Amino acid sequence: MPNPSAKKISVSLNINGEMRQVEIRPIDTLLYVLRHHLSLTGAKPGCLNGDCGACSVMVNDNVYKSCIMLAIESVGSAITTVEGLKDSPIQNAFVKHFAFQCGYCTPGFIMNCQALLLKHPHPTYEVVKEWLSSNICRCTCYQEIEEAIFSVVEGRVGGTSE
Amino acid sequence: MLAGNIEYYQPSTVNEAVEQFFILKKENKLPMYYAGGTEILTLGRLNIIHPGAIIDIKAIKETLSHESYQEHFIFGASLPLTYIEEKNIFPLLTQTSMEIADHTARNKITIGGNVCGNIFYREAVLPFLLCDSTVVVAGKEGQKTHPIQDIFNKTFQFEEGQFLIQLLIEKKYLTLPFITIKKRQQWETGYPLITVACIKIENQLRFAFSGLCPFPFRSQKVETELNNTLLPKEERINHAIEQLPTPVLNDVEGSKEYRLFVLRNTLKEMIVEMEEKE
Numbered sequence: 468m469p470n471p472s473a474k475k476i477s478v479s480l481n482i483n484g485e486m487r488q489v490e491i492r493p494i495d496t497l498l499y500v501l502r503h504h505l506s507l508t509g510a511k512p513g514c515l516n517g518d519c520g521a522c523s524v525m526v527n528d529n530v531y532k533s534c535i536m537l538a539i540e541s542v543g544s545a546i547t548t549v550e551g552l553k554d555s556p557i558q559n560a561f562v563k564h565f566a567f568q569c570g571y572c573t574p575g576f577i578m579n580c581q582a583l584l585l586k587h588p589h590p591t592y593e594v595v596k597e598w599l600s601s602n603i604c605r606c607t608c609y610q611e612i613e614e615a616i617f618s619v620v621e622g623r624v625g626g627t628s629e
Numbered sequence: 630m631l632a633g634n635i636e637y638y639q640p641s642t643v644n645e646a647v648e649q650f651f652i653l654k655k656e657n658k659l660p661m662y663y664a665g666g667t668e669i670l671t672l673g674r675l676n677i678i679h680p681g682a683i684i685d686i687k688a689i690k691e692t693l694s695h696e697s698y699q700e701h702f703i704f705g706a707s708l709p710l711t712y713i714e715e716k717n718i719f720p721l722l723t724q725t726s727m728e729i730a731d732h733t734a735r736n737k738i739t740i741g742g743n744v745c746g747n748i749f750y751r752e753a754v755l756p757f758l759l760c761d762s763t764v765v766v767a768g769k770e771g772q773k774t775h776p777i778q779d780i781f782n783k784t785f786q787f788e789e790g791q792f793l794i795q796l797l798i799e800k801k802y803l804t805l806p807f808i809t810i811k812k813r814q815q816w817e818t819g820y821p822l823i824t825v826a827c828i829k830i831e832n833q834l835r836f837a838f839s840g841l842c843p844f845p846f847r848s849q850k851v852e853t854e855l856n857n858t859l860l861p862k863e864e865r866i867n868h869a870i871e872q873l874p875t876p877v878l879n880d881v882e883g884s885k886e887y888r889l890f891v892l893r894n895t896l897k898e899m900i901v902e903m904e905e906k907e
Binding site: 598 | 687732733737
């Protein structure tokens, strides 16, 4: 069992391929630890209620809302934040298709799209719609985001990392 | 984020989890079992619940079962809803589950967490109510199995320190004809108004409801009226509505009158379709 102390505990988190040692409280959310302990500010605080998806990250290639996940739950798993994607096809597709306006929700959308494409390299429209319903864009870039996804599916946008 | 000094434990066996619960209880630490944790984290942030310690049951292998066992199929309480959907062993559960929250949230929400939650919708329990499922519960006196009808009355009637390990469905129920319909006040992603799930077995329809009353339910009286094929459909529905438990919800998502209007039309639609199914 982990250290039962309610005070800070030291854990190793595998983030973007690097092992990071961090002192956390057991009740710290993953979002809080990423932003306040590790200065990884790509995941954004939005609703903090699991509704908006701005804080989405990948854990073992599955997408999660990091505001409703404790950091301690991710010990032993591979966490990927938007900072861990470098020149990925979906990032390039977002730029090419102007799939953002203010950009606040963009990292969350990108992580959701990345996880979607890992699991479904050739998703149907219905699958894309279902996955995208997890994120909210107040600038309403949904059409452009769908276009960005399908441009990656159809191989119209490249990148150097998957 | 939850406030205060909350302790976290991750036992690897059922016994460890129960023992830990009672140790923490003795220390007045207000322990709470934790699986996906989405409800605990959101209600805790709103200061609605105040756990002093959480016992994460996701490392207990029995809670991750997803397998056939003799005449049953086992669903472990810690399985995320999306896992169950992807495997799609029980299509009625898949379709009911896919209407809960959103895809990313369902990667975290577990089947056990949903059916045992505080938030009253708990739609994932509907298929289990319809299929006379069996519930495996751990507690101070070891593991016990119960027919769901005996232990679910609006909520699971667990004793202190008990937690849900597994839900078992007889295999004969997995592939029965079914419909599940979720109606929202607006859009496809708004909060639920009502959810009705229905199966057909031995030429009889069974119905379970969520969002109509402040608890999910299945009612023998309602089913008897809806299956009275001697009467026209509208009359059957009128008689069934007279048998509904109370209160019917009357809130910001929909007035009582509106909910009953939607229910009436939904039941009619379902009966027409289900009575044609073999």
